[in-house]
Amino acid sequence: MEREDGLSSEEKKTDEETGTSLYHHLMAQRGRLFEEPKIVLQRLVTAARLPGGSAAAGTDVGAHHEDLVLRLRRRHLRDNVTGLLLVYPSCLLQVVESSREILVSVLRDVATLQRDRALLEAKIVFMAHDPRRRLFPQWSRKVLDAGQAAGGAGAQGHKTEEERTETLVCGVLSALQKLSAELEVSRKPLPGPVLDQSPALVVPQDILEELLDRDELQSPSEYLQTYASPLDVNVEFGHSSS
Template sequence: MSSNSSSGSSSPKMITHHVSEVVESNITLLDLFREGASEKLILQRLIVAGLLPTHSDDRKKHMTALATHFQKLDRQLRREFMFDRVTGLLLLFPTCLLHVVESSRDVLLSVLRNMQHLVESDLLEGSKVVLLIHDPLRRIFQQWSYKMMYVEQRPHDADADDEEENTDSLVSTVLEALEKLDEHLQESNGDVLPGTVLDEVQHLCVPPEVIHQLLERDMLLSAEEHLELYDSPIVLDLDAGMGPLSLSDNII
């Protein structure tokens, strides 16, 4: 379908010509709206960790309850943001979780608010925003899915390097695991779910002990802290030649 661009408004003749093209190609106005919406979507990738309650008597039951909750959240997001494609992967362990979501800023904010709600409802004991990537080159996942992981957690050495280096190294471990998982998914041409790949190649999974260490890092913001920072305005000195700026422009 051809398109006409102009610095000013389109003339009636141009509009009529464009509509005739739409009719001839059987493209609906909804298709055009979707096309415009997709062009405006700036893809972002959120990686957030959560700590499951330590007092849970039945961890498997709690994992199942969380899986059901996140499945409902996925359906809710697809209804509420019908033009913002939501993809990602939720890894559920007996003691923690790691959630990767790829979509628009509004969707990711909804995911963070949901994480905050889970903490306030005692379904999670805590959360940490591991990383937020603006405008990645492409998506890792073709859809949203979850995977329950029953793997043994290895104890970690609390006397390792200083916290800042440890945090950088831990985040790198998560990114490397996602990169390797992405490579395997690319080889399958998107025909298999990430959970199937993890069943076959378990070392691609982010180790739960790494997630626990990330949850202990004070330099990482919780979902609640991230949202508070997003909503908090900051006033800059007007004499410096800049007007008021909201932190939300840079946070997510």
């Protein structure tokens, strides 16, 4: 027979399972404190000019970027890296989707390639913080020939130098969004075959060349300098002068 002033064995068992004691609450709170932080997805879009417009240079830099992504994946096991590297005859367009730490590592690498003259001008075309979804299911690279590099620009008949920088950037982002949508429709894991079948989805090379000449866009080195600089706090702020 159960005691009236006590708990039944079933009730005690339920309390132990649900953890209603102060000890259980404290341990649960401590566990939340030591939980690994959630990785916030970020997206980086960069463009860079190849030295001399050399196809061999593009192949070498493309292989270097692929090796970099593999090394970053091994170093940051929790940070999934997706994106796309398009190697044009005269320049590169790269999309990287991962954590902020990965993106900063990629920018540092691009800045190093510039110092070593493996790349010439480089610009950050766009950065997105916490986008709703990834554009690409994995990271891949694609080498474009001269015909593919023209993209859909041939039918447009306008001069890119007459366009505002914001318009050109929006054109790049729009093309990437369309490519991502086509990947979902075709159910193909890599964008290479999709671009072979639909070259109009390629961001035209002349748009990238024009963006590389725009001073409004930061270079990786300029961004990293700002990123590493401490905030300039005015200690006199709020003090009235007599």
